[in-house]
Amino acid sequence: MSTESDAIDFWFDFISPYAYFASRKVNALASRHGRRVRWRPMLLGVSVMKTMGLRPLMETPLKADYVIRDVQRTARRDGVDIGRKLGRPPMNPLPAARALAWLDTHRRELAAPFAAIVFDRYWRLARELDQAEELRSALTDAGLDPADAELALARSPGAELLQASVAASLALGVFGSPFLVIDGEPFWGHDRLDEADQWLARGGW
C-alpha cells in the first residue's frame, strides 16, 4: 500500500500541451509500481522566463514551429484530440494553478480529477479555463462542494499557496513542464515517461 511519502511529484503548468499528454498517463505509470502521484502546480512564466532568462517557447524561432508539429504528431500517435489552436496565446494560468494549489493543501485527493477536467476542457474543447465560471464547474465536477469551491477560487490563500508551490519547484530544480520527481530523481518532459517507468522498475541505475 502506498503512503504519502511514496508519492511521485508531477509538476506541470496547464498551458503546456506536453503536460496534457503526460497527465493522461502519469497515474497509470505510478500505479504500475505501487505508487501514487501528487499533482503540483509550477509556472513556466516564472521558471523559464524569470529564472532561466529564456523567452517563451512559442516565441522562440525554429523551436515554435517544431513544437507545433511535434504536438500534432504526438496527439495523433496517442489518440488525443487537441481542439485548441496551437500557437494561440495561452490562457492566464494563474487562477487554475491557484485552485490546484488550494486542493493540494486541503483536498489533495481531488487534485487529479480537477486537473484532468481542466486539461480536457482547455486543450480538447478549447474553453477558457482562466474564467471563474469555468473553474467553478471544474471544481464541483471534480467533487468539491460549492462552498469549498469558492474558497479554492478566492485569491487568498490560493495565491500564497501557489507562490509556495512555485518556490518549491524552483528549489527542487524543476524548470519545465511536465516534470517528474521520483525519490529526488528528476525527469523532464513527456518524452521521459518511459525512462521514469524503467527507473521505477529497476530501482534506478
Add this chain to the structure above:
Amino acid sequence: MSTESDAIDFWFDFISPYAYFASRKVNALASRHGRRVRWRPMLLGVSVMKTMGLRPLMETPLKADYVIRDVQRTARRDGVDIGRKLGRPPMNPLPAARALAWLDTHRRELAAPFAAIVFDRYWRLARELDQAEELRSALTDAGLDPADAELALARSPGAELLQASVAASLALGVFGSPFLVIDGEPFWGHDRLDEADQWLARGGW
C-alpha cells in the same frame, strides 16, 4: 538496397553530449529499416544563440544542473564512459565541423568513422579535438590519406562548406543537437530515437 535519397539526416554538434550518445546508435537504427545515415554538421552557437536568441545550455540556471545529472544518468544506462568533466567549457567546434563538412562533400563514406573517432576522443578520452594534430590523426585513422587530410583541415573550403551546411540546417528548422530528419520529418533529441525508430517501422502516423 538503400540509395542516397534514402539517407536519414543526422545533424549534430560535436560539443553536444547527447549527440555523442546518439552517434553510437544512429547507424544501427537506420540499418534496421534499410536506410543509411548522412552525418551532417550544425552549430549550436549559430542555431541556439544567434538564431533562437537563447543562452548556452550550460549557462542556463536550473537546466545546466539538470543536464549534468541527466548526462551522467544516460551514460550509466547506456554503458558509455564520459571522461570529460561536464560543465567544463567546450572546445571550439569549428575545426572538427569544417572537416566533417569537407568529408560530407568529398568522402562521405568516411564521415561516420571520422565523427565516431572525434566523439570518442573528445567525450571519453577528454582530448582537445579542436587541435590540428588531433584532427589530422582522427582523419587518417578514419581512412583518409594524409594529403587529403590536409585539404580537409584547410580553412578553405572547409569554412564555406560548413557555412552552407549550417545554413541548410537552419532552413530545415534544425535547432538542436542531435536532430534527425527522416523524409522531411524532424526528431529533436537523443530521447526521440525510439520515436524515430517507430516512425520508420510504421511509415509514420
